[in-house]
Amino acid sequence: MNAAAVLTVRPLTREAFSPFGTVIEPDPSTMRLINGGNTERYHALAEAEAAGDDARVIVNIFRGSPRAFPYTVTMMERHPFGSQSFSPIDDRPWLVVVAEDEGGRPGVPWVFLASGRQGVNYRRNVWHHPLMTVGETSDFLVVDRSGEGNNLEEFFYDQPFIIEKLETSA
Amino acid sequence: MNAAAVLTVRPLTREAFSPFGTVIEPDPSTMRLINGGNTERYHALAEAEAAGDDARVIVNIFRGSPRAFPYTVTMMERHPFGSQSFSPIDDRPWLVVVAEDEGGRPGVPWVFLASGRQGVNYRRNVWHHPLMTVGETSDFLVVDRSGEGNNLEEFFYDQPFIIEKLETSA
Numbered sequence: 255m256n257a258a259a260v261l262t263v264r265p266l267t268r269e270a271f272s273p274f275g276t277v278i279e280p281d282p283s284t285m286r287l288i289n290g291g292n293t294e295r296y297h298a299l300a301e302a303e304a305a306g307d308d309a310r311v312i313v314n315i316f317r318g319s320p321r322a323f324p325y326t327v328t329m330m331e332r333h334p335f336g337s338q339s340f341s342p343i344d345d346r347p348w349l350v351v352v353a354e355d356e357g358g359r360p361g362v363p364w365v366f367l368a369s370g371r372q373g374v375n376y377r378r379n380v381w382h383h384p385l386m387t388v389g390e391t392s393d394f395l396v397v398d399r400s401g402e403g404n405n406l407e408e409f410f411y412d413q414p415f416i417i418e419k420l421e422t423s424a
Numbered sequence: 425m426n427a428a429a430v431l432t433v434r435p436l437t438r439e440a441f442s443p444f445g446t447v448i449e450p451d452p453s454t455m456r457l458i459n460g461g462n463t464e465r466y467h468a469l470a471e472a473e474a475a476g477d478d479a480r481v482i483v484n485i486f487r488g489s490p491r492a493f494p495y496t497v498t499m500m501e502r503h504p505f506g507s508q509s510f511s512p513i514d515d516r517p518w519l520v521v522v523a524e525d526e527g528g529r530p531g532v533p534w535v536f537l538a539s540g541r542q543g544v545n546y547r548r549n550v551w552h553h554p555l556m557t558v559g560e561t562s563d564f565l566v567v568d569r570s571g572e573g574n575n576l577e578e579f580f581y582d583q584p585f586i587i588e589k590l591e592t593s594a
Contacts, residue, residue: 280485280563289554293488298570300483302472311481313470313509313545313567315450318463339483341565343513343541371513373565375483384459393450395511395543395565397483400468 258326258414259362266350266366266374274352274364274380276300278341278373300375302397303337309401316340316394318348318387327351327415330360330381331408336399340385341373344392349417350374351383359409365417381409388420428496428584429532436520436536436544444522444534444550446470448511448543470545472567473507479571486510486564488518488557497521497585500530500551501578506569510555511543514562519587520544521553529579535587551579558590 264270268277278299288295302311330353342348350368353360360381368374375397376382385394399405434440438447448469456465472481500523512518520538523530530551538544545567546552555564569575 278483278485278565280487288486289488292491293486293555295566296485296487298482298484301570302481302483302567304481311472311474311567312468313448313472313511313543314468315448315466316458316463317450317466318459321462341483341513343511343515343565345513373483385463395448395513396465397472397481397567400471 258416260416260418261363261365263365263367263417263420266368266372271366271374273354275375275377278339278375279371300339303378304399304401305335306401306403309335309399311397312400314396314398316385316396317391318385318394319391320387320389323417323419325417327363327383327417329408329410330363330383331406332379332381333405334379334407335401335403335405337375337378338398339373339375339396341395342370342392343395345370346389346392348388348392349386351386352376353381355381363415428586430586430588431533431535433535433537433587433590436538436542441536441544443524445545445547448509448545449541470509473548474569474571475505476571476573479505479569481567482570484566484568486555486566487561488555488564489561490557490559493587493589495587497533497553497587499578499580500533500553501576502549502551503575504549504577505571505573505575507545507548508568509543509545509566511565512540512562513565515540516559516562518558518562519556521556523551525551533585
């Protein structure tokens with residue numbers, strides 16, 4: 255086996271993340287004033303997908319333990335029947351790791367550094383790494399699908415990838 | 425018109441809120457370990473309702489300006505086609521104001537003081553006051569319905585209700 259490839263960490267932007275889903279942040283282009291002007295509604299930043307006759311969209315909280323860096327990415331997962339969104343509620347930077355599909359398996363991972371005010375929605379069937387929290391245990395609001403059928407597919411890489419030590423401003 | 429009635433502010437608990445919907449907080453009874461033990465999943469704290477063939481469940485951010493107290497409650501609203509959840513992401517206490525339906529109009533409001541770590545999901549057709557933020561402008565993650573049809577019903581009380589000055593620990 256060759257040495258593990260080191261992955262580049264990029265800032266999370268709507269444009270860069272668009273092949274995988276949407277970024278959940280107060281995008282000014284989506285803003286509508288509601289409640290008699292009291293409230294700014296940043297509208298439809300993500301749309302939940304839930305396939306299957308009995309499928310439901312549910313709201314959960316995920317409490318993720320921090321990952322140790324350098325971190326070795328050995329696997330990815332995806333959800334064939336639904337989207338999954340993650341929004342931080344502790345205002346700490348975190349990592350979003352996704353991959354394009356290459357004939358039924360994930361390609362080389364893309365690593366995005368999200369701020370503590372940026373969430374993401376993985377579209378249905380988008381390969382992603384399980385929650386990657388940095389520094390401290392952190393909570394996320396998660397919107398995903400509940401229903402029948404096996405909604406989890408995992409893939410283990412032949413060759414791992416490395417995310418080196420992170421420099422965050424948190 | 426009589427003098428406005430003063431409303432009692434109660435702590436938000438799952439039990440007290442159960443006629444109106446669910447509280448979105450890390451309820452230990454819902455916890456499952458996932459991601460190889462890295463993550464605690466507090467499962468299905470709320471379920472989105474979205475009626476109509478074309479209806480979708482969307483994720484939004486609401487940025488609410490703080491209300492001034494004493495606050496006069498003059499109206500309530502409800503959404504006949506879908507649920508609506510609010511989860512604070514700024515860790516500031518806020519108020520949840522709901523009412524039981526009495527023959528197509530809201531009864532006397534119930535006022536709950538939620539912590540900055542407590543969200544709620546209003547079930548479809550539950551009367552509630554628009555977002556009531558306390559102290560500072562605050563952001564909330566909101567999960568609700570998008571689709572055809574008029575999903576907003578408003579009711580204006582003949583006699584207003586008062587929420588007096590709040591004492592919060594924030």
